[in-house]
Structure formats: structure tokens, C-alpha cells
Amino acid sequence: xxxxxxxxxYYPPDKQLTETKKPKNIxxxxxxxxxxxxILVPLFYLVFLSFxxxxxxxxxxxxxxxxxxxxxxxxTAEHFWRWGFNSALIAIITLGxxxxxxxxxxxxxxxxxxxxxxxxxxxxxxxxxIPVHMVLMPVFIFSRQIGIINTPWSVIGPTVAFGIPLAxxxxxxxxxxxxxxxxEAARIDGASELDxxxxxxxxxxxxxAATVGIFTFLSSWNAYLFPLVMLQNTPDYxxxxxxxxxxxxxxxxxxxxAAAMILVxxxxxxxYTKFNQQxxxxxxxxxxxx
Amino acid sequence: xxxxxxxxWKTATTLQRxxxxxxxxxxxxxxxxxxxxxxxxxxxxxxLHSWNGISKDMTWVGFDNxxxxxxxxYFFSSLKNNLLIIGVSLLIQLPLSFMTAYMIxxxxxxxxxxxxxxxxxPCISTMVMIGLLxxxxxxxxxxxxxxxxxxxxxxxxxKVWLTDPxxxxxxxxxxxxxxxxxYHCLIHSAGLNSxxxxxxEAARIDGATGWLxxxxxxxxxxxxxxxxxxxxxLIGSFQFFDLIWIMTSGGPxxxxxxxATYMYNRAFQAREFGYGGAIAVIILICALGATLLxxxxxxxxxxxxxxxxx
Numbered sequence: 001x002x003x004x005x006x007x008x009x010y011y012p013p014d015k016q017l018t019e020t021k022k023p024k025n026i027x028x029x030x031x032x033x034x035x036x037x038x039i040l041v042p043l044f045y046l047v048f049l050s051f052x053x054x055x056x057x058x059x060x061x062x063x064x065x066x067x068x069x070x071x072x073x074x075x076t077a078e079h080f081w082r083w084g085f086n087s088a089l090i091a092i093i094t095l096g097x098x099x100x101x102x103x104x105x106x107x108x109x110x111x112x113x114x115x116x117x118x119x120x121x122x123x124x125x126x127x128x129x130i131p132v133h134m135v136l137m138p139v140f141i142f143s144r145q146i147g148i149i150n151t152p153w154s155v156i157g158p159t160v161a162f163g164i165p166l167a168x169x170x171x172x173x174x175x176x177x178x179x180x181x182x183x184e185a186a187r188i189d190g191a192s193e194l195d196x197x198x199x200x201x202x203x204x205x206x207x208x209a210a211t212v213g214i215f216t217f218l219s220s221w222n223a224y225l226f227p228l229v230m231l232q233n234t235p236d237y238x239x240x241x242x243x244x245x246x247x248x249x250x251x252x253x254x255x256x257x258a259a260a261m262i263l264v265x266x267x268x269x270x271x272y273t274k275f276n277q278q279x280x281x282x283x284x285x286x287x288x289x290x
Numbered sequence: 291x292x293x294x295x296x297x298x299w300k301t302a303t304t305l306q307r308x309x310x311x312x313x314x315x316x317x318x319x320x321x322x323x324x325x326x327x328x329x330x331x332x333x334x335x336x337x338l339h340s341w342n343g344i345s346k347d348m349t350w351v352g353f354d355n356x357x358x359x360x361x362x363x364y365f366f367s368s369l370k371n372n373l374l375i376i377g378v379s380l381l382i383q384l385p386l387s388f389m390t391a392y393m394i395x396x397x398x399x400x401x402x403x404x405x406x407x408x409x410x411x412p413c414i415s416t417m418v419m420i421g422l423l424x425x426x427x428x429x430x431x432x433x434x435x436x437x438x439x440x441x442x443x444x445x446x447x448x449k450v451w452l453t454d455p456x457x458x459x460x461x462x463x464x465x466x467x468x469x470x471x472x473y474h475c476l477i478h479s480a481g482l483n484s485x486x487x488x489x490x491e492a493a494r495i496d497g498a499t500g501w502l503x504x505x506x507x508x509x510x511x512x513x514x515x516x517x518x519x520x521x522x523x524l525i526g527s528f529q530f531f532d533l534i535w536i537m538t539s540g541g542p543x544x545x546x547x548x549x550a551t552y553m554y555n556r557a558f559q560a561r562e563f564g565y566g567g568a569i570a571v572i573i574l575i576c577a578l579g580a581t582l583l584x585x586x587x588x589x590x591x592x593x594x595x596x597x598x599x600x
Contacts, residue, residue, distance in 0.1 A: 025397055028393045028396065028397050029397065029401060031390075031393065032390070032393065032394070032401065032402065032405045035390060035405065035409065035471075036405055036408050036409075038468070039408055039409055039411060039468070039472065040408060040411075042423060042424070042427060042468075043411065043412075043423075045423075045426075045427070045434060046419075046423050046426075049426065057432065058432065100317075101317045101318040101321065102318065104315070104317065104318065105314060105315045105317075105318035105319070107314065108311050108314045108315045109315070112307070112311050117311065117315070120315055120319055123319065123322070123323075123327075124315075124318055124319060124322055127322045127326040127327070129525075129577060129578065129581050130326045130327075130330065130574070130577075131525075131528060131529050131550075131573050131574060131577045132529065133529065133531065133549075133550045133553055133554070133570055133573050134329065134330060134333055134570045134571075134573060134574045134577075135325060135326060135329035135330070135333070136553075136554070136557070136570070137329075137332075137333060137336060137343070137557050137563055137566060137567060137570065138328070138329035138332035138333055138336070139325060139329055140343075140558075141332075141343065142324075142329075142332075157321070157324075157325055158325045160321055161321040161322050161324070161325030161326055162325070162326065164318045164321060164322060165322070168318060192306075193306065193307060193310040194310065197314075218414055221416070222414075222415070222416035222417070223416075224416065224417060224418055224531075224532045224535075224536075225531055225532065229558065239416075240416045240417075240418040241418075243416070243418045243419065243422070244418045244422070244536055254426060254432070257422065258426070261418075261419045261422060261423065264416065264418075264419060265415050265416065265419050268414055268415065268416075269414075269415075272407075272411070272414050276407045276410075279410075279414060280406070280407075280410060280476055283410075283413075283473070283476065284476060284477060284480045287473075287477050287518060287519075287522055
């Protein structure tokens with residue numbers, strides 16, 4: 001939903017209506033507040049837990065001081081930074097590949113419509129319907145055969161492939177709204193097709209790229225299934241997979257585990273506070289295509 | 291003469307253009323064929339064999355895996371759990387999120403917009419974190435839920451929520467609604483915001499207010515968006531994995547398994563790639579069934595708003 005889809009005007013302020021609505025609005029606000037609490041309280045509980053020491057945890061006490069011991073424990077834990085590096089590497093390469101291949105295919109599908117292209121675009125967009133579990137076993141076997149199992153590439157491949165359909169869909173929608181006249185003018189001036197794409201179309205597609213990019217980065221950073229299947233040596237794990245096994249490393253130390261979870265989620269929470277509108281737009285567009 | 295020159299120039303560009311188009315669409319197409327379409331046939335092939343995923347010899351067993359599937363009580367309990375998730379989304383999540391989205395639409399203020407951002411928060415966190423968090427909340431000794439029950443003098447109600455076969459699935463369903471409520475709320479909200487104001491205003495002037503407005507004007511106009519939300523619940527249910535795998539791994543005794551976790555359990559833990567493949571095929575059939583349902587439905591009320599099928 002782009003900004004142009006917002007209502008052009010709001011209801012004219014009708015004094016009578018607003019006055020009779022007031023008690024109702026308070027109820028609505030309270031209800032929304034209640035739901036906010038339902039969502040936020042468990043998340044804050046995690047923050048609270050991460051500052052407890054074990055003694056306070058077992059007695060169920062509030063943390064007496066703001067102590068970062070649990071965080072220190074995690075950042076000095078074996079493999080933690082390695083996992084972070086793996087996660088970041090996978091997320092960044094996935095992001096680059098999805099943006100590049102998605103924008104290229106989206107551009108062709110939007111601007112060069114012909115029968116074969118329409119057929120190919122149907123193949124690409126139809127992949128949205130394929131459940132990832134269906135492909136899990138063959139992709140695992142295939143990655144083992146070509147010897148990329150236990151490397152980031154074994155995760156990047158399927159993650160990019162399953163990110164592309166949505167990217168193509170969003171880019172296609174965006175490029176279709178860009179008028180052809182600019183490209184035609186450039187072509188008459190002797191610009192090659194590649195020039196038209198790189199110099200004229202791509203710079204204009206920044207909003208679509210932002211939506212696709214943030215959404216792809218988020219889902220790749222949070223992904224669990226493919227890393228779980230593909231990466232089997234502890235140092236190769238990504239953060240979510242490592243997080244799931246951290247219980248064995250800190251088996252009884254729940255506060256330390258909570259600190260680990262906060263650290264893993266922190267980058268995403270920060271991105272979300274800054275770019276929540278793009279995240280939401282990407283999700284909604286993906287959903288409507290669904 | 292000039293015409294001929296122009297013609298030459300044109301054929302050159304069409305060739306160049308064709309090459310350009312091919313090069314641009316090829317990477318995306320190749321990746322999707324390798325990672326999405328080809329594996330479908332490979333999985334179907336697995337499902338007709340008995341194989342542990344490692345050894346060289348795959349034994350052809352025909353439809354034995356499927357016959358075994360229909361005698362397997364755990365398969366049916368997994369399927370039932372999938373249907374349970376669909377039921378809960380349909381009966382609790384969907385009305386709740388539509389109602390909330392409508393309230394936000396109605397009050398139209400910053401607070402409503404802020405609430406939407408907060409409601410979506412669980413969806414942007416990794417499900418590993420969400421699952422572990424709820425495992426703490428449901429923990430027997432130190433879990434928040436039991437602590438609260440004990441502090442209000444109801445220690446008898448304290449349970450090992452996730453390992454008690456009677457409560458495990460219910461406990462998971464609560465988390466499912468908690469996580470995905472915001473997601474559906476956003477979809478409905480986007481739908482409501484794109485409704486043409488003129489029509490609602492006209493209905494209002496004609497005296498449609500309150501429930502009449504919602505029931506007779508808004509819900510019919512929203513049918514497309516509600517359909518999308520419903521289909522997402524359907525398809526999403528068959529892809530459900532992370533949360534359950536983290537919280538219970540399908541236990542106790544496969545009580546909380548859904549199709550995806552049961553497939554993972556069979557294929558990658560019991561090393562039965564053939565049997566796992568058969569479950570994967572069932573997942574595909576269910577997902578495609580949901581998609582087919584969507585298309586039929588869409589064709590039925592073809593007045594849909596701008597959501598074309600290409």
C-alpha cells in the first residue's frame with residue numbers, strides 16, 4: 001500500500017458525531033492499550049529476565065541493580081561472534097542477490113511483455129505457492145552432492161530462490177507505474193538497454209528496493225529451517241540455530257539465555273523501529289499476492 | 291533506401307533486446323527452477339522409494355509409503371493439529387484482528403498507528419526467540435504462568451504446560467494467536483484504508499451506522515482482503531514449523547506435531563527419506579488445495595479489486 005492509496009481526505013469534522021462518539025473512543029483506546037500490553041509484557045519479561053542473576057531468578061525477585069553480567073557471559077561465549085558473522089554474511093549476500101535478480105526479472109516482466117515472458121513470469125511468481133518443506137530433502141541432498149553443505153552457500157541458495165518471487169512481484173508493480181517515455185527518450189539518444197536499466201529505471205525504483213531489501217534482510221536473519229538442515233557443525237551455525245542450542249551451553253542459566261535472545265533480536269528491533277513502514281508494506285504486498 | 295537502413299537498425303536492436311531480456315530473467319528463473327520446481331519431482335521420487343538419505347541404494351517400494359501413511363496414527367494427529375491451527379485462526383484470530391483493525395480505522399489517530407506497529411512486533415522476531423520465551427513462561431518451576439497461579443492461591447492449576455499431553459497443544463495455540471494476530475490485523479487494516487471513502491460516506495448519509503455499516507457495507511467490500519487473510523492462515527498452517535519445533539519438537543509422544551514437524555522428524559531424525567517424502571507430498575497437496583480454493587473463490591466473486599493473477 002503506497003502513500004497514494006491513503007484516503008485523500010478524512011471525514012469533515014462533524015461536531016455532533018464526535019461528541020456522541022467520545023465514550024466509545026475511550027473504550028477503543030483502552031482495548032488497544034490492553035492488546036499492546038498483551039504483546040509487550042512477555043517481551044519485557046525477557047528483558048527483565050536478562051538482568052537477573054541466578055539467585056534472583058530462583059527466588060523470583062526483581063533484579064536489584066542493572067547488571068550486564070549475563071550479556072558479558074554471552075558475548076564472551078564460544079562461537080557467539082562466529083554465529084553472528086555467519087548470520088550477517090548470509091543475510092547480506094541473500095539481500096544483494098534478491099535485490100539484483102529480483103529487480104532484473106521484475107523489470108523485464110514489467111517492461112517487455114510478450115507471450116513467452118508472461119509464461120516465464122508465471123513460473124517465477126507461481127513459486128510463491130510452493131511450501132519450503134516440500135523442497136527440503138532434495139535441496140539437502142543436492143547441496144551435499146555439489147559439496148556446499150555446511151557452508152553459508154547451502155543456505156544462501158534456497159533463501160535467495162524463495163525470496164525472488166516476492167521481489168519480482170514488488171519490482172514488477174513498481175516498474176509498471178514508471179512511464180515509458182523516459183526510457184524511449186534515452187533510447188533515441190543512443191542509450192543501450194543496460195544503460196536504460198542502470199541509469200534511469202533502477203535509480204527510480206529506490207522505494208521498491210527499500211521495501212524488498214528490508215523485508216528480505218529480516219526474514220533471512222530470522223530464518224531457522226534451512227540453516228537448521230544445512231549447517232551441521234556448531235561453528236557454522238547462524239544465530240537462530242545457535243540460540244536454539246544455547247540451552248545446552250547454559251543449560252540451567254535461563255537469564256543468560258534471555259540475554260542471548262535479546263542480543264540476537266536487537267538488530268532487528270532497531271531496524272524495525274527505523275523502517276517499520278517499509279517492513280509492513282513488504283509484508284502486506286506479499287500477503288495480498290499470497 | 292532510408293527505410294532499409296532503419297530496418298537493419300531495428301533488427302539489430304531486437305536481437306540485442308532479446309539477448310538483454312534473456313540475460314535479465316535467466317538468473318531468477320534458474321534459481322527458482324533449481325531450488326523450487328525440480329525438488330518437487332525429486333521429493334515425489336523419494337516418496338516412492340525406501341531410502342535413508344545416505345546409502346547408494348534406493349529401493350523402489352511403489353506406494354508403500356503412502357499406504358503406511360494412512361495407517362499411521364501420528365500422521366493423522368499431525369493433520370488434526372494443522373486443522374486445529376486453521377480452526378483457531380478462523381474462529382478466534384480472524385474476528386479479533388478484523389475487529390481491532392476496524393477500531394484502528396475508526397479512531398484514525400497516531401495511537402492506532404503505533405498500536406499496529408507494536409502488534410506486528412512478534413512477527414519480526416525470530417521464532418526461535420518467541421518459542422524459547424514462551425517455554426520460559428510455561429516452565430513448571432519458574433515459569434511466569436505457574437508463578438501467577440501460585441500467587442493467586444491456585445497452585446492446583448499449575449501444570450507442566452508443554453509436556454502435559456492434555457495442555458500442550460492448547461498452550462501452543464495461544465502462542466500462535468499471540469504471534470500472528472498482528473500480522474492479520476495489518477492486512478485488514480491495509481484493506482480498510484484502501485476502501486473508497488465516498489461509498490462509506492454515502493452509506494452513512496443513507497443511515498447505515500454501527501453494525502449495519504459494518505455488516506452491510508464494509509464486510510462485503512472487504513471480502514477480497516478477508517479471503518486473502520483466510521488463505522494465508524490456510525497455507526501458513528501447512529508451513530508451520532519453527533515455533534512448534536522450538537517449543538516441543540512435536541512432543542510429548544507426537545501430540546503437538548504438525549505435518550511439517552512430523553516430516554522433519556521422519557526425514558532428518560529417523561532418516562526415512564522415503565516416508566518423509568510422502569509426508570512432504572501431502573503438505574504440497576494441502577497447500578495446492580488451499581491455492582485452488584482461493585482461485586475458485588476469486589473467480590466466483592470476480593469483482594475483486596485490482597488483484598490480478600497476471
